[in-house]
Amino acid sequence: MAYQVLARKWRPKQFEEVVGQTHVTRTLQNAIKQDKLAHAYLFTGTRGVGKTSIARLFAKAIRCENRKPDFNPCLVCSSCKDIDAGNSMDYIEIDGASNNSVDDVRSLIENVNYLPTRGKYKIYVIDEVHMLSVSAFNALLKTLEEPPVHALFILATTDPHKLLGTVISRCQRYDFKNVPVDILKDHIAKIAQVEGITFSSPKIVQKLAELGKGSVRDTLSIFDQVLGLSGSQEITENNLTSALGMAGTSAMKDLLTSILLGQPQTCSSIFGKLIGDNIDLKKLCDQVLDGFYSIINSIDDQKNLYASDIVQEKSLESISLSELFWIYETLVKDFQWAFTSMNPEKVVQVLLQKVCLRRTILTGDDIKLGEVPQAGKSEAGASYKTEAPKKLAKNWDDFLDYLRMASPATAANLEHGNLIEELNFETSQFAIKIAFPEDAAVFKDYLDEKDIYARLKNHLADFFEMDIENLQFKTQLLSHEEKKDKNFKTKVELGDEARRNKEEERKQRILNDPYVKEAEKLFNSKIDKIILND
Numbered sequence: 001m002a003y004q005v006l007a008r009k010w011r012p013k014q015f016e017e018v019v020g021q022t023h024v025t026r027t028l029q030n031a032i033k034q035d036k037l038a039h040a041y042l043f044t045g046t047r048g049v050g051k052t053s054i055a056r057l058f059a060k061a062i063r064c065e066n067r068k069p070d071f072n073p074c075l076v077c078s079s080c081k082d083i084d085a086g087n088s089m090d091y092i093e094i095d096g097a098s099n100n101s102v103d104d105v106r107s108l109i110e111n112v113n114y115l116p117t118r119g120k121y122k123i124y125v126i127d128e129v130h131m132l133s134v135s136a137f138n139a140l141l142k143t144l145e146e147p148p149v150h151a152l153f154i155l156a157t158t159d160p161h162k163l164l165g166t167v168i169s170r171c172q173r174y175d176f177k178n179v180p181v182d183i184l185k186d187h188i189a190k191i192a193q194v195e196g197i198t199f200s201s202p203k204i205v206q207k208l209a210e211l212g213k214g215s216v217r218d219t220l221s222i223f224d225q226v227l228g229l230s231g232s233q234e235i236t237e238n239n240l241t242s243a244l245g246m247a248g249t250s251a252m253k254d255l256l257t258s259i260l261l262g263q264p265q266t267c268s269s270i271f272g273k274l275i276g277d278n279i280d281l282k283k284l285c286d287q288v289l290d291g292f293y294s295i296i297n298s299i300d301d302q303k304n305l306y307a308s309d310i311v312q313e314k315s316l317e318s319i320s321l322s323e324l325f326w327i328y329e330t331l332v333k334d335f336q337w338a339f340t341s342m343n344p345e346k347v348v349q350v351l352l353q354k355v356c357l358r359r360t361i362l363t364g365d366d367i368k369l370g371e372v373p374q375a376g377k378s379e380a381g382a383s384y385k386t387e388a389p390k391k392l393a394k395n396w397d398d399f400l401d402y403l404r405m406a407s408p409a410t411a412a413n414l415e416h417g418n419l420i421e422e423l424n425f426e427t428s429q430f431a432i433k434i435a436f437p438e439d440a441a442v443f444k445d446y447l448d449e450k451d452i453y454a455r456l457k458n459h460l461a462d463f464f465e466m467d468i469e470n471l472q473f474k475t476q477l478l479s480h481e482e483k484k485d486k487n488f489k490t491k492v493e494l495g496d497e498a499r500r501n502k503e504e505e506r507k508q509r510i511l512n513d514p515y516v517k518e519a520e521k522l523f524n525s526k527i528d529k530i531i532l533n534d
Contacts, residue, residue, distance in 0.1 A: 006227075007220040010191055011053055014072045018057070019187050019216050020179035021050050027174070028058050029071045037062065037121075038172040040144050040153040042129075044160040045176025048217025051156040052093075052127055058154065059083060059091050059123040079119060090116040096128040096157075102135040109143050112151045121152050129155040130162040137164050144170040178214025185209040187216065188223060197227065200236040203249070207240060210290075245280040247287055256291045257312040259327070260319055264356040271349050281345055285335045288352075292328045322407055327355055329408075396423060399463050400491065410456055415491040416443040420476065431472040432460065437483050437490065444475045503532055 012018045015025040024043075031037055041058075043051040060073035060080050067073065073080050082088035094108065108124065116122040126132075132140070144153060144167065155171060157163065179187075188205050192198070199205055208226070212219025222244065226235055229243040241248045247255070251274060258267040274284060294310050299321070331351070338347040354361065396419055403411040417436040424430070436444040446452060453473070461468040478488055489497070507530045510516060520526055 005221070006191060006195075006224045007048075007217045010220065012050070012057060013075060015057060015061075015070075016072075018050055018054060020183045021054065021176055024050075024054060024174045024176060028054070029061075032061055032067075032071045037152060039147050039151065040171040041155065042160070042163075042168060042171035042173045043154065043156045043176060044173065045158070046178055046215060047158055048212075048215030048219075049176045049179060050216060051176055052125070055125045055127075055154040055156055056083065056093070059125065062121055062123065062152070063090065063119045065119070090119060090122045091125075092123070093125040093127065096126050097131040100132045100136055102133065102139050105132065105136040105139045109139065112143060112148060116150055120150065122150050123152045123154065125154045125156065127156045128158070129167075130157045130159045134164075137167055141166055141170070179212075179216055179219075180214075181206070181209045184212050184214075184216065184219050188219065191220075191223070196233050198234045200234065204235055204237060204240055211244070244283070245278070246283050247274050247279050252287055252291060253311055255288065256295075256310060259288075259352065259356055260311060262356050262359060264353040267352050267356050268349055271352060275345055281348060282339070285331075285338075285348060289328070289331060289335070292324065292331065296324055296328060323358075326408070327358070330355060330358075394423075394464055399460070402463050403459055406459055407455065410447070410452060410459075413443040413446045414456075415495075416440045417475070418488065418490050418494070420478075420486075420488070430464065430466055430470055431474070433474045433476065435476050435478045435488060437488075438477055438479055440490065441477055444477060447475055506532055 015029055018025050041055075043055060045051055057073065060075070060083050061067060061071060063079045063083070064073040065077040065079050075081075075084075079088070079090075083091045086093075092108070092111070094104075112122070112124070114122075141164075143151075147153065153171075155167075160168065160173075185205050188208055192205075208219060208223055211222050226240050226243040230236070230239040237249060240246070251270060255267065255270045255274070258270060271284075275281065291310055298310070334351045334354075335348065338344050338351060341347045400411055400415065403414065414434070417434045417440065420433045420435040421431075423432065434447075447456060457468060457471060457473050460473060461471050464471075478486070482488070510530055511527060516527065
């Protein structure tokens, strides 16, 4: 017998075998039990989560001649066998991607009018229904709304937002969930046990489940691919990484550690070796992001870090939470930009070096070319102490500059308000009052959250070097009239105003440029529009 891939071999044949969609299967079984079948169903969800499998299973259960007491199909009657073999006259499965014209739909509508050859229902499954043309959808609408009593439609799609609202409103909609990693792990383990497959480490099962990204089919396809490379019934970590073009656990641990310890040369060396080993650049970037995501997710409620299986423990000794979040956010943005550049490999390598040197860059203590690094900044066994963002003069603008490095999200919210009173350092009770316009209440609410408020007070006390007990921080809302009366402007508004003024100055300098004036004379014309770039 020819080899059958795991995704097909393990396709569910009973409702209980469906992975991670109990909310759908239970509802459909109840519909059969109570004989309350709708005339049209819409199954939505990402690829490989069971939409078509459940549609086929549901159809078999509806048409089964010897249905089981639990409302599963018997799988042995002629109706079940015909559907499995793909030659049933009363079960029509159509691919919407390749049969998307209005003529294809008209042909289907003509077929709908014929009674089933046997049984009560004739069932039509249209997969990837979002691929139908607008005219094809319009042709189908009337039939979907008032189909013959014997006709039942099941529409499946990965992109429900592409469907016409008039189509969705005519169907019972079922949203399929991405399958959780733990459920995928159990499914892999079950299959491995039946198939006689073993793993050299439990981490392989975890990684396979994670790589499936919620899709059962994708998970089993990856499983099949790795199994094919192993050439035996035992799968090792090397099989996994080689089959998928990924970096090994040890290499990733060294790479992430070098980033955390701020070792650009070590980082570049490891990166270069991985690229030389033909590791796919995008997969490598995904692994780096997944690594930092796992580190962040290993933080417990007491803000302790447990990630020794991801990086070397010493690399976490001097890392702050804000620094971890900054690294992750920076890499997410920069990797996206790198893949639009002309030489992504070199760009990614430079970006990793930038993140390694984050502490000198962000504090303004850049090492000048030719300088010998100071003691404590060398790479060999470096154990950096977390450096706080540089403190500047004691005014509100400089505090915001400080906060942008210490807590970017808090600073961004704070800038949607402004001081309602000038800072007064002469009193023992230091009060900071910030006002927000009514339409910016969401930013005030964010800052008033208990944890955010406490952290912000700590930053204020630290920056202004005063006892936190003597510090008061208050927020308030201004109505539109109060804002107008006080001529109140938020930091964001002041920044926009300054930017507009600067742009206007630049435009005036261009208009008054002698060469521009000469060009206007030469061509007997006037400058109509000036577009400024950054």
